[in-house]
Amino acid sequence: MVLCIQIKEGCFLSCFGLEVDIFKGQPESLREDMSLSYADKSFLTEVKERSEQNLDLCYQCLKCYAGCPVSRHMDYKPNNVIRMIQYGRREAVLKSHSIWLCVSCMTCSVRCPNEIDMSEVMDTLREMSMEEGLAYKSEAWVVKLHQEFLRSIKLWGRLHEVTFFIAYILRSFDLFSNIESGVKLFSRGKLPFLPKKIGGIDEIRKLYKGAYKTKGQLEEEE
Numbered sequence: 001m002v003l004c005i006q007i008k009e010g011c012f013l014s015c016f017g018l019e020v021d022i023f024k025g026q027p028e029s030l031r032e033d034m035s036l037s038y039a040d041k042s043f044l045t046e047v048k049e050r051s052e053q054n055l056d057l058c059y060q061c062l063k064c065y066a067g068c069p070v071s072r073h074m075d076y077k078p079n080n081v082i083r084m085i086q087y088g089r090r091e092a093v094l095k096s097h098s099i100w101l102c103v104s105c106m107t108c109s110v111r112c113p114n115e116i117d118m119s120e121v122m123d124t125l126r127e128m129s130m131e132e133g134l135a136y137k138s139e140a141w142v143v144k145l146h147q148e149f150l151r152s153i154k155l156w157g158r159l160h161e162v163t164f165f166i167a168y169i170l171r172s173f174d175l176f177s178n179i180e181s182g183v184k185l186f187s188r189g190k191l192p193f194l195p196k197k198i199g200g201i202d203e204i205r206k207l208y209k210g211a212y213k214t215k216g217q218l219e220e221e222e
Helices: 028-034 042-051 063-067 078-086 090-094 107-111 118-131 140-156 161-172 179-187 201-210
Strands: 005-008 011-014 019-021
Touching (some): 042 078, 042 118, 063 107, 078 118, 140 161, 161 179
Antiparallel strands (some): 005 011
């Protein structure tokens, strides 16, 4: 049996007459915007090219939303993010919290019937958000966490939790939210105090030098 799907004004309709509201629980302004005709396809085209994912194949089956372990904390659910991209909502997507809450667990990618890798899409959106200077307005501390993680890998070839944690605290001024768990881990010997460089650190740094630079990314150190 073939199930025919039709997208219509923010809902998907099956051939059995079942209507599912894909924007349930989302801001009403989003529903109104999604009922408009395509305004600008350049955003969709850019995301497709950079992520190498064909978002035109998404028919809002909601499997990504149903499987996502952090969707309850997102301002726009994964399926809504794709729909907003299709409708050219560039600024709203790149300013959203959702793209920074994705933990790349791959659940959505495995569940997608059209094999859309949503984690690649989210990575692309984070890069674009940083390039356009929008990331700092939505999730400034998450961006700083990502930057310090990359800095630690570049410096030691691996993550050194103690220096990473201290550097993040100094940059974010978030002095107390994680201090208790940090002290517990350190007291139990889970966090090595002295960092150790891995072999082949120069090869790791070559990867950084050749990586695509985005606005806000770490500058190359001589």
